[in-house]
Amino acid sequence: MSNKIGMSFSLTEEQAMIKQMAREFAENEIIPHAEHYDKTHEYPRPVVEKAQELGLTLLNIPEEYGGLGLSLVEEMIVAEELSYGCSGIGLSITINCLAALPIVIAGNEEQKQKYLGKLVDGGMAAYCVTEPEAGSDVAALQTTAVKDGDDYIINGTKTFITGATVADWFTVFAYTDKEKRHNGVSAFVIEKGTPGLSVGKPFDKLGQCASDTAEVVLENVRVPASNMLGKEGYGFMIAMKVFDRSRPSVGSMAVGIARRAMEEAIKYAAERKTMGKPIYRHQAIGHMIADMAMQIEAARLLVRKAAWQYDNDESNVMSASMAKAFAADMAMKVTTDAVQVLGGYGYMREYPVEKLMRDVKVCQIYEGTSQIQRNILVRELFKNS
Ligand SMILES: Cc1cc2nc3c(=O)[nH]c(=O)nc-3n(C[C@H](O)[C@H](O)[C@H](O)COP(=O)(O)OP(=O)(O)OC[C@H]3O[C@@H](n4cnc5c(N)ncnc54)[C@H](O)[C@@H]3O)c2cc1C
Incomplete structure (x- = not known):
């Protein structure tokens, strides 16, 4: 045995x-x-x-x-x-x-x-799905790729694209056949400098200010058919497979931010004294930090499980959604509580916790919002109903 x-x-x-x-x-x-x-x-x-x-x-x-x-x-x-x-x-x-x-x-x-x-060789790349009218609703994409001889002509606007200003190439999702809805989306690689492709100025945003987020405009961009990934109509399937890997990644990002917030809160709560004792010895503060530790641990375990399932070729659709939504929502609360633990100082730029609170908000938004993750869980939980 x-x-x-x-x-x-x-x-x-x-x-x-x-x-x-x-x-x-x-x-x-x-x-x-x-x-x-x-x-x-x-x-x-x-x-x-x-x-x-x-x-x-x-x-x-x-x-x-x-x-x-x-x-x-x-x-x-x-x-x-x-x-x-x-x-x-x-x-x-x-x-x-x-x-x-x-x-x-x-x-x-x-x-x-x-x-x-x-x-x-030192290049960078960007991933372009979202459009001004299509974020959660991927089927609402308006970018089109029309076959012209051995090429495709691509037109559309992608927005909120991370890394766009420095990318050497872009993975772009477009409709090759809108009638087919999800089965009509295809994925292409487009190189920087291709005529008709332009990148806007980075957006001014709440957090994660060290990453650039910009619009990518495609105007009659001619791309050889050899730049299509897989076959026509494979785009949606590719995007879904990307989520299996990218959603745990956002969960892990949220866990890292929350862990930092907790450590800052612990450091401060051990030093700061009110009413004659360190503030962690006021139960309200001590328990807030104990809750942080519990929630971070739970989120990390979910993230690692989703990743482990992926690595072992098991479906992680549910665990990836759970990990992403749980970790993002958890980290939003933990960072907000960390600001509370630091009181007025927590609100000041001089201390790192307000940045963590600003930075983590986007974890509830990109790679499928916290609401969309719950929709996925409902779909899976009720699929036999
Ligand atoms: C900083 C940043 C970086 C990004 N980087 C990239 C990138 O590199 N590449 C890329 O392609 N995209 C990127 N995105 C885009 C991101 O993935 C989208 O913003 C996200 O998917 C949400 O889409 P939306 O903004 O259109 O919101 P919407 O889809 O319009 O949603 C608005 C609100 O309605 C809710 N909602 C929508 N539909 C439903 C529903 N069916 N049920 C319940 N609630 C719903 C949402 O949860 C949200 O609260 C980035 C976004 C940000 C902010």
Whole structure:
């Protein structure tokens, strides 16, 4: 009889090393610069370049194409650490992992060599689904790709695109046949500099100010048919597969932000005294921090389970939605409570917690809002009704 226990909560030696590397990078290269980029909204190019040297922009690119080829569990470990440092800078580093996923999932050998190769050579990429009239409602996309000989002509506007201002190529989703709704969406790779493609100025936003978010306009952009990923009509399926991996990633980002907020709250609550004792000894504050610890732990376990299922070829549709919504909502509460623990100082830019509260809000919005995750859970829970 096997004495193997089929579940482990400890990291392997390799996972522990990856965690250590990401933690050191966050401490040495991200945290010292986070305030600057939050205030200036500049793109953190020097930090991204250092991350590139360690392969942190290539986490999920398979090793045979020059990436780190990490499992999703390992990627989650890195994402938590980078976001602990600054989720805006972390997003600027890891956006390649999102943009590259459609190619990893559906690209042919030539596309993988060419476009993943560009990332390995120091390039960056962006992922373009959302449009001004189509966010949660992907079927409402208005971008079209019309066949013209051996090319497609693409027209449309993509908005809120992370990394757009620095991207060397873009994965773009467009209708090749609108009549077919979900089955009529196709995915393309479009290179920077292709005539008709232009990128707007970065939006001014609430948080994650160290990541750029901009509009991508496509006006009669001619793209060779060889730049299509998979076949005509595969786009929606590709986008859904991307979510299996990207939703736990956002969950992990939220866990990292919340952990940082809790640590700041612990530090402050141990030092700050009122009525003759450190404030953590007022039960209201102590319990608030105990709740933070419980909620963070629960969210991390959900994120790791969703990632583990993905790595083991099990469906993670439900766990990915649970992990994303639970972790994002949890982190919103934890960061808001951390501001409360710091009182008036928590509200001041001088302390890091108000930034964490601003930064985390978007975790409830992108990669499917918290409401959309619940819709998915309802759909799955009632599918036999
Ligand atoms: C900083 C930032 C970066 C982003 N980066 C990218 C990127 O790189 N690439 C990309 O493609 N997109 C990106 N996005 C876009 C993001 O994915 C969308 O904003 C998100 O999917 C929500 O779409 P929306 O903004 O159109 O809101 P809407 O879909 O209009 O939703 C508005 C509100 O209505 C709710 N709602 C909508 N439909 C339903 C429903 N059926 N049931 C219940 N509630 C509903 C939503 O939950 C939300 O609260 C980014 C967004 C932000 C803010």
